Amino acid sequence: MILIIYAHPYPDKSTVNAAMLKQAATHPDVVIRSLYALYPDFNIDVEAEQRAVEKADLVVLQHPMYWYSYPPLMKLWIDNVFTHGWAYGKHAHALKDKPLLWAVTTGGDEDHFGIGAHPGFSVLAQPLQATAIYCHMRWLEPVVFHGAYTADPTALHTHLEYYSARLTAGKED
Template sequence: MARILVQFAHPALEKSRVNRRLIAAVESLDFVTVNDLYEQYPDFDIDVNREQELLLAHDYVVLHHPFYWYSAPALIKQWEDLVLEHGWAYGRTGNALAGKRMLSVITTGGQREAYQETGANRYTIQQLLVPFEQTARLCRMEYLPPFVVHGSLRITEAEIEAAGARYRALLTLLATGQAAEYAAAQAPFLTDLAH
């Protein structure tokens, strides 16, 4: 069974309705390690060796965070800058992460239709996540389609519960190898895989 590292970053978790429930839905899975970056590094002083060891010990890396200003909270960028070192994660001799898989799990305030070229945000989620995809590719990782929970500002309790169940089911499918064919097809979202 594959091991999954969830790199979780939410700078105001106490205010979150959706992300708290998503993490609660997956943290008890035996093959999942939830690494809460804001809890671990409230001062942004990242332990690079610890983080690199976590990456080496897992097959999948999930960047789970709210989608802030079309990107990630600041600690994700700090983590990338320090942990994904040249010569370790990328570059001529940087092969530590080669063959691993990465995906984004994000929540957005806007509805799904807002993230289209004709929508309010003018770009698709896939277009806006290109920096994460390119980071994965630079590190010789496979980047999978994202798992997205849209409309988090207006989502109902039942919808949050359903999203948590889908997230848990998706990670189970990834860990057991049952989602590989779907992911390889480059469908736009993994969100709908585990209904």
């Protein structure tokens, strides 16, 4: 099972993430948990989330980039769900060897992340990558779509095909 943890604060206004989710839903073994729909009060059901993660062969965190990071409910999901004794600690094994795929969209184009005071995109991946390593997950090469505001249909189509292929490959990985 491929588990997609999806956090978009304004899903009705989404173009790219909505299209990615629609594409992902065509996979027969995808389970999508839309955090802003499930937990509008931010009261995350930790048990339910941990059971879902345990069943997953691939865990995907999909969201738009917000201030060079996650939307708040995605951050809270990690904070609450990755508990001591389950995600990390001496006897924790729930996440061991589970692949983690970060699927993120950005308003900025690729150049935006490589110039001046901007830190470069790979640096922005480090907190999640470090989390994955700490919990003994397998970090996969992220799926990134830059320039979401100005995406032309061909680029979006190519990205959707790529995302679909990465979901299949990540599960078999």
